[in-house]
Amino acid sequence: MPDAQHSPAAGFADIQELVAADMAAVNDLIRRRLASDVVLINQVSEHIIAAGGKRLRPMLAILAARTLGGGGPAVHQLAAIIEFIHTSTLLHDDVVDESDLRRGRKTANALWGNAASVLVGDFLYSRSFQLMVELDSMPVMAVLADTTNRIAEGEVLQLLHVNNPDTDEAAYLRVIERKTAVLFAAATRLGALLAGAGEAEQRRLHDYGLNLGLAFQIADDVLDYTADSADLGKNLGDDLAEGKATLPLIHAMAHSEAGLRARLRQIVETGDSSAMPEVLAAIGASGGIGYSQERALHFAGLAERSLDGLPESEWLQAMRGLARYAVVRKH
DSSP: OOOTTSOOOOOHHHHHHHTHHHHHHHHHHHHHHHOOSSHHHHHHHHHHHHTOOOOHHHHHHHHHHHHTTOOSHHHHHHHHHHHHHHHHHHHHHHHHHTOOEETTEEOHHHHHOHHHHHHHHHHHHHHHHHHHHHHTOHHHHHHHHHHHHHHHHHHHHHHHHTTOTTOOHHHHHHHHIIIIIHHHHHHHHHHHHHTTOOHHHHHHHHHHHHHHHHHHHHHHHHHHHHSOHHHHTSOTTHHHHTTOOOHHHHHHHHTSOHHHHHHHHHHHHHTOGGGHHHHHHHHHHHTHHHHHHHHHHHHHHHHHHHTTTSOOOHHHHHHHHHHHHHHHOOO
């Protein structure tokens, strides 16, 4: 993490206040561009957008641009594109995972069914491409086209690892890089690009976003074993029920004696959520939570170091603050 020569990092509430005007413009754009003459699209889209969330991904696009002296309508449009892509993946994820709760509310698929969720997810993807074209920037379109393709690869990779007890840390990191981190990286890199930054600065902002995304997802997976269900806004143990071996459990399987390891493998293979007490005990005995938190801190530290040498400002402090917030949040 940064040393004493750096200005202090901002807290999350300070960051939200700093970007409030920009985010209000982004949210207004999102609502205007969601509109369709197909009523069901409006209903499903409004349900998932109105659920709120932290809006970290569009926030990152704004912060990256502002840190490098940019901002304005083009960045707001980029932020909306990023949020549309993210929201479409949520709709599809909830269908694949058979989830019924997100952010403390019923998922769209639980309310309208799988078909509506998949098709409205497709609508949001295609709407994001319309907004990309309007920006009239081939570099922006190239990065976002590559990013959406990588996200799709990540979804398939994750599917291949469902109920697979042989998933190791390297495989886990490959999945979360594609599923989560690449969209963070696209947001920060393209925010820099729209601010007129050169290739070197774009690369640094890309590295910041990528490592922040890895830290964020590892911390998220820790919360699935440690958070309060009401705070988390979803059912605890969902990853286990879905047969997903995330880092705390991967660490436990790698550091347990043979009999316990065989039992944990069986639990992953069957997605037996009733075995959650056994899994929590094994994770606790192996130090899986502490190890995972250390790995999240490692990637958050890499994210912060990517910012070294950039001009000091409240925007840069906010970016440092997000790296720290990613690993200490409770939901």
